[in-house]
Amino acid sequence: MSSASGQPQFTQTADLAGDCSLGADGQTLRWVFVAMITASTIINVIDSNTLFVLAPSLQSKFRMSNTGYSYVVDAYLISFTAMYTGGGWFVDRVGEKIGMGGCVLWWSVAGMLHSVARGALSLGIFRFLLGIGAPGNYPGALRVCTTWFSKEERGLPVAIFSSSSSLGSLIAVPMVTWLALRYGWQSAFLVTGFLGLVWTAIWTLVYRMPHRPVDSQGTARGSESGDAMIQQKPESPLQLLKNPNVRAIVASRLVSDPVWLFYLSWTPLYLAQAWGYSLRDIGLYAWIPFIFGGAGGIFAGVASDWLIRRGLKPARARKLLLYSAGAIAPLGMLIAFAGSAGFALALIALMAFVSYIWYINTATLIPDVFPARVVGSVLGLMGTAGTLLGIIFTWFVGFQLDRFHSWKLLFVIAGSGHLLGSIILFRFLNEKPTEAHSA
Numbered sequence: 001m002s003s004a005s006g007q008p009q010f011t012q013t014a015d016l017a018g019d020c021s022l023g024a025d026g027q028t029l030r031w032v033f034v035a036m037i038t039a040s041t042i043i044n045v046i047d048s049n050t051l052f053v054l055a056p057s058l059q060s061k062f063r064m065s066n067t068g069y070s071y072v073v074d075a076y077l078i079s080f081t082a083m084y085t086g087g088g089w090f091v092d093r094v095g096e097k098i099g100m101g102g103c104v105l106w107w108s109v110a111g112m113l114h115s116v117a118r119g120a121l122s123l124g125i126f127r128f129l130l131g132i133g134a135p136g137n138y139p140g141a142l143r144v145c146t147t148w149f150s151k152e153e154r155g156l157p158v159a160i161f162s163s164s165s166s167l168g169s170l171i172a173v174p175m176v177t178w179l180a181l182r183y184g185w186q187s188a189f190l191v192t193g194f195l196g197l198v199w200t201a202i203w204t205l206v207y208r209m210p211h212r213p214v215d216s217q218g219t220a221r222g223s224e225s226g227d228a229m230i231q232q233k234p235e236s237p238l239q240l241l242k243n244p245n246v247r248a249i250v251a252s253r254l255v256s257d258p259v260w261l262f263y264l265s266w267t268p269l270y271l272a273q274a275w276g277y278s279l280r281d282i283g284l285y286a287w288i289p290f291i292f293g294g295a296g297g298i299f300a301g302v303a304s305d306w307l308i309r310r311g312l313k314p315a316r317a318r319k320l321l322l323y324s325a326g327a328i329a330p331l332g333m334l335i336a337f338a339g340s341a342g343f344a345l346a347l348i349a350l351m352a353f354v355s356y357i358w359y360i361n362t363a364t365l366i367p368d369v370f371p372a373r374v375v376g377s378v379l380g381l382m383g384t385a386g387t388l389l390g391i392i393f394t395w396f397v398g399f400q401l402d403r404f405h406s407w408k409l410l411f412v413i414a415g416s417g418h419l420l421g422s423i424i425l426f427r428f429l430n431e432k433p434t435e436a437h438s439a
Helices: 020-061 066-094 096-116 120-148 153-181 185-206 226-231 237-241 243-273 279-285 288-309 316-339 342-368 372-404 407-415 416-428
Strands: none
Touching: 020 066, 020 096, 020 120, 020 185, 020 243, 066 096, 066 120, 066 243, 066 372, 096 120, 096 185, 120 153, 120 342, 153 185, 153 279, 153 288, 153 407, 185 316, 185 342, 226 372, 237 243, 237 372, 243 279, 243 316, 243 342, 243 372, 243 416, 288 316, 288 342, 316 342, 316 372, 316 407, 316 416, 342 372, 342 407, 342 416
16 A cells, blocks of 8 residues: 555554464464474574684685685675565565475575585585575564464564574584584584474474454454465565655664674684684683573563553564663673673673664564564565675675774774664654555
């Protein structure tokens, strides 16, 4: 639908998910699906993070400079950026069962191909292929939560699957380190990729849409769900960007997503270069920030649901937590002046906590403001925006390190992202969804 100004206006309708029509079996089944999208997110992150854990070793083996390493990371981010929007549209078009299954299968095979890399070029090609499939997990998982849970219940399941990315990072560090030290670096890519193949087989067998009763007019009670969502033609990204709320939430992630991409991609190298950590040291200590990331994600979901039960509107509850996270984030600038690796890791852990609060609540905010048929597409646009600037920042990190051999400016820049994102949301996001009307 379009307004007279040409901007798409979205009607927020009532949610189907979570009503009594699900029955006892449905109430149980939806948590099975939460467990599955949590598992897919963990596998997704393990596959993506394997390179980061092995970065100091592979940098030496393939004789890569910091700038060369940034190119390999960017190869992934470039395809990830394009396919976050494309993946969101694809999942909205075919549904989460086929969409997620296809994406997990693709990235798992691409992850296993890393084991045959013979240099920076082939490693970059396989990273590019990985980035094509990886982003589809997130709009697909959000659609599962939108389909099976009402907005009053949605904060926790979204927090669970989103926060599990920190668990994936937590698992990846010791797992990949152990595999590489015991069986060689190739085994880390093969084992982590194989996990996705197993998940795909199970998902294809068990996932289904909820059964809904129909009203007297023969339409599904509540909002768009099931086949009805798939059959409606999704709005194009350009159409979505005409909506001011879409632009606001996309812009907020444009400036904040590069922060966590920086910590995720560069922390092992930072510990190796600035503090002399070996691969074994990285395996022993680099997992610590991800515990705090997971805690931040769970806190974000539980706290937003609690605020809603206390009477706050869903969008306002999410925004309150986002503003709080944005106010804390500048403390990350102190990493630039850390006097020990322990203090630096503690501050990185704080940034992980803040980043996951941000991820969970911006994602959960989408179905609060937009109808179910476009949640995957809006999330895709949001992810694309964040990784687009992340590509530029990743290159800048490599350039800065090779040219000036200093991490200080990088941590100062990273400490400002969430605060700027909060300001954008405060100024431009309208909590109230606008009613649809024809031009």
